[in-house]
Amino acid sequence: MSSGWRDAWRDALGLRLALWYAAIFVASALALVALTYVLLSASLSRYDRETIESALVQYARAYMLGGPEGLAQELRDGNLAATPGPLFVRTLGPGQELVFFSMPQQWRRFDLSQLDTPRLSGEQTWAELDTGDGGDVLEVASVRLPDGTLLQVGKSTDRRRELLQRFRRVLFIDLALVVVIALAGGAIVTRSGLQPVRALAETVRGIVRTGRTDARVPPSNPGDTLGELGGLVNAMLDRIDRVVTGMRGALDNVAHDLRTPLTRLRGIAEEALASGDAQRMRDALAECVEEADRVDTMLHTLMDISEAETGTMALRREAVPMAELVQQTMDLYEDAAEAHGLELTADVADGLVVSVDRARLRQVLANLVDNAVKYTPAGGRVHLQASQDGSEAVVRVRDTGAGIEPDELPRIWERLYRGDRSRTTRGLGLGLSLVKAIVEAHGGRVSVASTPGESSEFELHLPLQAPDLSTM
Secondary structure (H helix, E strand, O other), rough: OOOEEEEEEEEHHHHHHHHHHHHHHHHHHHHHHHHHHHHHHHHHHHHHHHHHHHHHHHHHHHHHHHHHHHHHHHHHOOOOOOOOOEEEEEEEEOOOOOEEEEOOOHOOOOHHHHHOOOOOOEEEEEEEEEEEOOEEEEEEEEOOOOOOOEEEEEEOOOHHHHHHHHHHHHHHHHHHHHHHHHHHHHHHHHHHHHHHHHHHHHHHHHHHEEEEEEEEOOOOOOOOHHHHHHHHHHHHHHHHHHHHHHHHHHHHHHHHHHEEEEEHHHHHHHHHHHHOHHHHHHHHHHHHHEEEEEEEHHHHHHHHHHHHHHHHOOEEEEEHHHHHHHHHHHHHHHHHHHOOOOEEEEEEEOOEEEEHHHHHHHHHHHHHHHHHHHHHOOOOOEEEEEEEOHHHHHHEEEEEOOOOOOOHHHHOOOOOOHHHHOOOOOOOOOOOHHHHHHHOOOEEEEEEEEEEOOEEEEEEEOOOOOOOOHHO
């Protein structure tokens, strides 16, 4: 037996499944064999009785025509071709005296006194005689002829018993072969069926042993349940890998991005301590508080981005009218736009409702409108538009600001990236990264089109219904 088969038999689950398969297979074969045996036995018994009845009719005719001599001649001629083997034949006169008797020597052990009971004329009855040792049975049919003679014809079950005994011997041999085939078939089917499970266990074992989450279950037939399980495990590992990678990236970013504000905090504090001036110290404390708030905002934003990108952000989806979100954003930035000398307008399709996290989508619109207001010169215009396109809601934020240089467009979604025109304004460089992460967490997408010196337009595509993100 190969090492692979030894592994299969050592596998407790595989052994149990193989034994269950073999047990069901053998039980089914036994049931079929038992049914076949019962049907065969019944068929042979019915055949014997039909033979006896046929002989009874033929011998009764011979006796009525020729008396005992005619019956004896019929037996000597052997005209009953359908009768395999010898028969018991006896006639008793009206007074129960023996008139004719024919019986093989080996059947003499049967007690014939049980057949002496008188019968009514024309009534056919059956009797079964046994030897008392559980052996053969003599089946006898009796009929009273019109002249009062009792005619009896019988046949032993010895030939039937021998035939069934040979049949049972063959069946035992066949059943032994069935057991061997069932065990071998169970082992083959179990090994083949559990192969995806073993591959899954080996993959998980490797991940536990090495800590690497880039291992994957080898693909198998995706049409069956085990193949689907392997695909789902791979999807889960992909998601875990994204989460772990995102967490590592977030920690690396936090460690890198906190260096500058912490260095600034330390510098402000050291400078204040060195000056010894009370007012200078108060001003330094105020700057430290402001810088701490900036660091806190940076940390929260970075964590939000990381959660959204790795799929761990908890979204409280609800049906939200788009007009309501746009109006709330307009109310929030109306004063700022007026202070900058800008025209803030909106156009929302009637009855447009999206399934989103209200707070998160409000955060997205606020970031886009905030950037538009911040980088659009006085006299300009910021316009919000929301419409439906098939199964999606399309939200556009357009401004007549400075625009974005073509070489900067691919990088504006990166964390902490700030273009040349934005370096003169205060900010973290995380707003657009957060916008992209939240929109994609909702199953949507975001794009931008810009003409430097003229305008920029950000376009959001959001599904009207919550998508099944488990397949994404």
